[in-house]
């Protein structure tokens with residue numbers, strides 16, 4: 401905390417000193433350009449580096465901010481302080497509409513779509529008569545405050561960098577919050593995030609809009625700094641340059657944005673002088689060098705320059721300030737023996753393959769039910785049908801008497817079903833505690849604005865308190881501040897269980913929790929499962945480890961080729977020749 405404060409004070413001191421000392425005007429201008437670019441790149445860090453959504457269209461949003469203020473100040477005589485908000489509003493509308501259409505796409509379709517609308521906006525700016533076509537709008541006024549001209553020098557520099565630091569601070573606050581954890585979960589794919597109750601599309605549109613707003617702010621500054629606008633600085637080419645800055649600086653780090661903008665600008669300046677002197681002719685050779693540099697960075701330093709700096713910086717563990725926090729509300733739990741889950745004739749067809757063939761079974765409160773069967777029997781598909789990852793072809797799933805067939809994962813999580821994954825899904829660069837707190841997403845309600853303004857601290861304390869309780873419940877109370885990525889497989893699986901428990905579930909679905917565990921870890925897991933059952937939780941367990949299944953389950957459903965082969969107590973199953981034949985692959 402103290403170190404962080406010193407860091408901020410140092411940065412402020414450097415900025416004030418640069419403005420106060422006789423630094424040549426050329427450098428002040430360069431630093432102004434760097435600050436303006438940093439804002440747009442900061443948006444890309446959030447969107448691409450942290451949220452995992454690649455966009456080539458960031459420059460187009462810079463253009464919307466720049467053109468809005470240029471047009472309205474020149475043609476309507478409005479104050480730039482008013483047009484800033486008009487630009488931000490217009491940008492938000494464009495981002496929400498474009499995001500709503502394009503962010504459903506995944507893989508390479510999304511970057512392609514951003515290219516498409518980046519180009520469209522560029523040509524729109526270049527072809528509209530009202531916007532001066534490719535000549536743009538000239539004579540944009542500078543910024544002034546109560547009649548005092550801010551100019552293009554030191555005062556503008558102070559304003560720009562104050563905005564950059566404020567944006568960086570806001571983003572750091574945002575990322576260290578309930579909303580921030582949800583944003584960081586987007587990169588792991590939507591399945592885990594949705595099962596924590598996170599509406600991934602909403603969050604994607606949210607970060608897309610925040611990134612666009614930062615770009616728009618950058619455009620507003622640019623227009624009043626440059627005193628003119630034309631389409632060139634808002635082309636896809638510049639969009640790619642912003643991405644380059646983010647990757648070079650460190651797309652996963654807030655400070656990577658400023659580092660990237662700074663290094664790129666300084667390098668471009670130096671190369672523009674050096675290369676013609678070396679080669680003997682002038683031309684845009686620096687673009688070629690940047691191309692080569694980008695390939696080298698992607699190959700040898702994919703996390704960017706700031707990742708190296710970050711590794712050297714001292715890290716303080718999160719301050720434990722949640723001991724006295726208010727406990728989170730609990731849901732009413734089913735009474736022992738009540739039917740918690742009822743699957744009735746559920747069926748799933750993949751083309752011609754019947755992966756789950758009219759299966760029926762139930763789970764009662766306070767029971768551990770095992771779902772076993774040879775590879776490919778349909779266990780994971782059954783899990784996915786119950787948790788809303790897949791919609792059944794036919795049949796019905798009821799939870800605590802309510803029909804939940806075909807509901808989205810996040811709706812099912814809301815009702816009290818939590819799950820773990822066959823292949824652990826966690827956020828490697830977040831601590832164990834933060835990962836587990838993600839599981840309590842639905843039990844908090846504070847949004848992005850509260851987080852940015854730090855008005856969410858009470859709720860955060862309650863969420864962390866809950867996360868610690870659940871980690872202690874599964875025996876991981878000593879690993880709160882460890883990075884999840886450093887955990888061995890056993891603790892990773894326990895982390896997933898603690899995260900699932902954070903949702904205060906009435907039913908827990910565990911998908912092969914013993915896979916990859918050592919003997920001792922399996923015994924530890926068995927103890928945890930027994931303890932959870934003793935506390936009244938119901939568990940549906942898919943597991944290949946027969947020792948564990950026979951030790952902990954009350955009843956077992958055996959599947960084979962998508963059908964229910966037999967159901968009974970562990971003793972019944974062990975004695976069944978049908979089960980033996982299914983596992984040995986012999987006729988029965």
Ligand SMILES: Nc1ncnc2c1ncn2[C@@H]1O[C@H](COP(=O)(O)OP(=O)(O)OP(=O)(O)O)[C@@H](O)[C@H]1O
Nearest residue numbers: 750753754755773774775776777778779780781782
């Ligand atoms: N998305 C899908 N598209 C097509 N076929 C699928 C899909 N998912 C699963 N299957 C098929 O459905 C059948 C059941 O698969 P499932 O993963 O549910 O079995 P499982 O019992 O969980 O196996 P394992 O123990 O190996 O995880 C398999 O034949 C599998 O290839």
